[in-house]
Amino acid sequence: MTDAPAFFELSSAEATALLCERQKYLVLFHVHPDGDAVGSAFALANMIKATGREAYCVCADEVPERLHFASKDLQESVLASSIPEDFVPDAIVSVDTASPSQLGELYEIYKDKIDLMIDHHGKGTYYANYFVSPTSSACGEVLYGLLEGVAARFEIELPLRVRELIYTAISADTGCFRYNNATPRAHKIAADMLECGVDTSDINHKLFGIKTLKQMQVEHAGFERMNFYADGRIAVITFPYSLKEQYGATDENLETLIDVARSVKGVEVAAVIKQFSPENKFRVSMRSSSDFDVSEICAHYGGGGHARAAGCTMSCDSILTAEMAIISVVEMKFAENEI
Numbered sequence: 001m002t003d004a005p006a007f008f009e010l011s012s013a014e015a016t017a018l019l020c021e022r023q024k025y026l027v028l029f030h031v032h033p034d035g036d037a038v039g040s041a042f043a044l045a046n047m048i049k050a051t052g053r054e055a056y057c058v059c060a061d062e063v064p065e066r067l068h069f070a071s072k073d074l075q076e077s078v079l080a081s082s083i084p085e086d087f088v089p090d091a092i093v094s095v096d097t098a099s100p101s102q103l104g105e106l107y108e109i110y111k112d113k114i115d116l117m118i119d120h121h122g123k124g125t126y127y128a129n130y131f132v133s134p135t136s137s138a139c140g141e142v143l144y145g146l147l148e149g150v151a152a153r154f155e156i157e158l159p160l161r162v163r164e165l166i167y168t169a170i171s172a173d174t175g176c177f178r179y180n181n182a183t184p185r186a187h188k189i190a191a192d193m194l195e196c197g198v199d200t201s202d203i204n205h206k207l208f209g210i211k212t213l214k215q216m217q218v219e220h221a222g223f224e225r226m227n228f229y230a231d232g233r234i235a236v237i238t239f240p241y242s243l244k245e246q247y248g249a250t251d252e253n254l255e256t257l258i259d260v261a262r263s264v265k266g267v268e269v270a271a272v273i274k275q276f277s278p279e280n281k282f283r284v285s286m287r288s289s290s291d292f293d294v295s296e297i298c299a300h301y302g303g304g305g306h307a308r309a310a311g312c313t314m315s316c317d318s319i320l321t322a323e324m325a326i327i328s329v330v331e332m333k334f335a336e337n338e339i
Ligand SMILES: [Mn+2]
Pocket: 036, 037, 096, 120, 138, 139, 173
């Protein structure tokens, strides 16, 4: 029998110390990277560099094109194969990653070697020796506190670039401060960033104001496939692989489909079921615009997330089966809530 591994929660001061003491940092972030993951990882890497040390960011997936503005000035690629072979980290830190499965193939490479997990979900499956994971709007919010501590220790100002990336992370995860996770603290940090000269309107335009033509074509196709259930309280878009091929769409092009479903008036629970490859594996994204907790639905299928935004992957014989399975659980919950 082996002892179960122990995971220790660190205070902010202890986590800050860990970010000050080492020389070479490897920063891991989750697959299907979003603005919070990329913004947080590159904010940390930029800060390490600003204090005269070395850092590389690594992910199992490349940074999507729409987020290149946050990563390309530091790294052309984030794949593990792109990191110089002679770079041997003395600290491995993950950001915005609540469970080992979200590290994808990186977990096999780095498991047991991850020193610190910096997250904001307040729950998850711990996999690093040490963790900090208060419930916050974004990993960027947690990191802001830690990096202010690092800046103080090295007696420097927090660089503008780091501030831009922290803002990017928080704005991305709060949907431009529209979601209910946009806490007073998130707004206060945004105010700090504005005062320090961060061009927030430019960042928000890049995050939310631009869509590629392909993305809009995909949204149009998704709109035509949208099904409504429970008197319009549930909207589901399925996007099978055949359609993805027909449009020549990338996984990234399908990211905003969920916004189409959730924007319809009266919809409380929105779901998008995407088939990324010919395999019968379906990636489910869910959003709630009421008290309905979609993370419970996704947890039922081995996934997770927040009450209002969650996801899971289902293996079943068809996309229709996946749709029916999701609908039946949501309808069951609706019925339970009404009792
Ligand atoms: Mn996040």
